[in-house]
Amino acid sequence: MKVVNSVLELFGRTPLVKLNKLTQDIKASVYAKMESMNPGASVKDRIGLAMIDDAVKRGVLKPGGTIIEATSGNTGIGIAIAATVKGYKCIFTMTEKVSVEKRRYLQALGADVVICPMTAKHDTPEHYVSVAKRIAEDTPNSLFMYQYNNPSNPEAHYKTTGPELWEQTGGKITHFVGSLGTGGTVSGTGRFLKEKNPKIKIIAADPYGSIFKTYKESGVMTEGTPYLVEGIGQDMLPENVHFKYIDEIINVTDKDSFHMSRRLSREEGIFCGGSTGTNLVAALKVAKGLDENGLVVFVVCDTGERYLSKHHSDEWMREKRLLEKDKVTVGVVFQTKLSGGLPNLVSASPNETIGEALNRLEEYNISLLPVLDDNKSLGSLTEADIMSRIIENPAIIEKKVSELMDKPYPVIDESDDMKHGIQSLKKSPAILVSQYGRIIGILTRIDVLDFV
Numbered sequence: 001m002k003v004v005n006s007v008l009e010l011f012g013r014t015p016l017v018k019l020n021k022l023t024q025d026i027k028a029s030v031y032a033k034m035e036s037m038n039p040g041a042s043v044k045d046r047i048g049l050a051m052i053d054d055a056v057k058r059g060v061l062k063p064g065g066t067i068i069e070a071t072s073g074n075t076g077i078g079i080a081i082a083a084t085v086k087g088y089k090c091i092f093t094m095t096e097k098v099s100v101e102k103r104r105y106l107q108a109l110g111a112d113v114v115i116c117p118m119t120a121k122h123d124t125p126e127h128y129v130s131v132a133k134r135i136a137e138d139t140p141n142s143l144f145m146y147q148y149n150n151p152s153n154p155e156a157h158y159k160t161t162g163p164e165l166w167e168q169t170g171g172k173i174t175h176f177v178g179s180l181g182t183g184g185t186v187s188g189t190g191r192f193l194k195e196k197n198p199k200i201k202i203i204a205a206d207p208y209g210s211i212f213k214t215y216k217e218s219g220v221m222t223e224g225t226p227y228l229v230e231g232i233g234q235d236m237l238p239e240n241v242h243f244k245y246i247d248e249i250i251n252v253t254d255k256d257s258f259h260m261s262r263r264l265s266r267e268e269g270i271f272c273g274g275s276t277g278t279n280l281v282a283a284l285k286v287a288k289g290l291d292e293n294g295l296v297v298f299v300v301c302d303t304g305e306r307y308l309s310k311h312h313s314d315e316w317m318r319e320k321r322l323l324e325k326d327k328v329t330v331g332v333v334f335q336t337k338l339s340g341g342l343p344n345l346v347s348a349s350p351n352e353t354i355g356e357a358l359n360r361l362e363e364y365n366i367s368l369l370p371v372l373d374d375n376k377s378l379g380s381l382t383e384a385d386i387m388s389r390i391i392e393n394p395a396i397i398e399k400k401v402s403e404l405m406d407k408p409y410p411v412i413d414e415s416d417d418m419k420h421g422i423q424s425l426k427k428s429p430a431i432l433v434s435q436y437g438r439i440i441g442i443l444t445r446i447d448v449l450d451f452v
């Protein structure tokens with residue numbers, strides 16, 4: 001087994017994973033750059049370590065010093081891991097928008113965290129960058145890392161992420177898709193890849209509400225508007241966004257980002273954050289227009305565990321009105337019937353008499369009965385049918401149900417779409433609902449109308 005001397009030796013050299021299911025209608029290959037497999041589970045580990053090493057080299061970070069940084073969490077985690085190993089203290093400023101998981105992670109690494117208002121504009125004293133600057137001025141032997149203009153940030157990606165992608169794809173990469181937070185990932189990786197082959201397209205994915213796309217396309221600085229994806233997009237221009245290496249910026253909505261992030265987890269087993277969803281929406285859009293020579297790499301920026309209380313929670317998605325309408329299943333309609341206090345299943349047995357079955361119809365004030373034996377559906381009885389037969393021949397009241405029953409109702413699993421249930425209800429007055437192969441209830445046309 002390979003042994004490393006500290007966790008820092010595990011930063012970078014992340015795998016590329018081919019997508020198989022999300023790309024079924026796409027000719028090009030699409031690969032995920034698994035930055036979530038770094039020790040701090042994000043793309044920002046690379047710059048945390050690089051910015052510290054560079055600051056030490058330049059003599060601006062001294063032994064026992066305190067590192068201050070304004071972060072959406074991941075850079076803080078990268079810095080805090082490297083700082084722990086190398087013996088520095090950390091203070092981070094973050095906005096309220098950042099998930100509680102990231103905040104607690106930083107605190108677990110021994111860092112101090114200062115939470116700033118999310119609504120503060122970038123040049124006001126309350127903004128998290130201004131607060132970080134102020135803390136740095138007031139803290140002896142400290143250094144404000146400032147990932148937004150620190151050249152070690154894109155440099156780390158120029159030296160590591162870019163060469164890894166070139167090597168891992170054997171120089172065949174045609175498109176690189178990343179998102180813009182500080183700009184470090186896209187600027188550094190983009191510069192390296194363009195130097196290797198200027199034809200490689202560098203695509204930036206950006207949330208609607210961020211200013212980057214409009215600025216790149218028109219040179220106009222707009223006002224940013226709020227969005228929910230964390231860590232990417234801006235309302236100002238960081239120095240580390242090097243537009244000259246970016247060919248195209250694609251805007252993505254919160255809803256599309258979060259749903260794509262959830263799909264990557266569910267369909268490919270890659271558990272990721274929201275900005276990865278943003279990247280993947282853009283990557284698939286680009287890949288759709290390519291032939292089999294296309295090789296698209298997108299960045300898996302961080303792990304989904306950081307967002308269990310956010311977009312990986314149905315409750316949160318519902319609260320933000322981002323959840324697609326739940327599919328109406330047979331089970332959903334059946335649960336609604338049960339909550340109305342109706343009995344879930346009243347049935348007749350094949351060996352009892354018609355008279356006994358009739359009593360049950362009256363007792364429960366219902367008009368039809370499935371005939372079940374050992375949970376198997378054998379037939380059915382309807383009140384109207386029995387009544388007309390009794391009027392013709394009163395003696396049948398003593399006959400066995402099995403002798404006079406009609407055909408059985410169809411059995412439909414509770415997980416089936418209610419559309420299938422409705423198709424069956426067009427031909428049959430009722431359907432039986434099954435769960436794990438056992439009949440658990442009955443739905444009539446009236447039950448479905450009540451649901452609607």
Ligand SMILES: Cc1ncc(COP(=O)(O)O)c(C=O)c1O
Pocket residue numbers: 043044072073074075179180181182183184185186230231232273275276301302
């Ligand atoms: C979750 C997440 N995704 C993507 C990014 C973007 O990376 P970069 O700052 O290199 O542009 C960040 C940056 O903070 C981030 O936190």
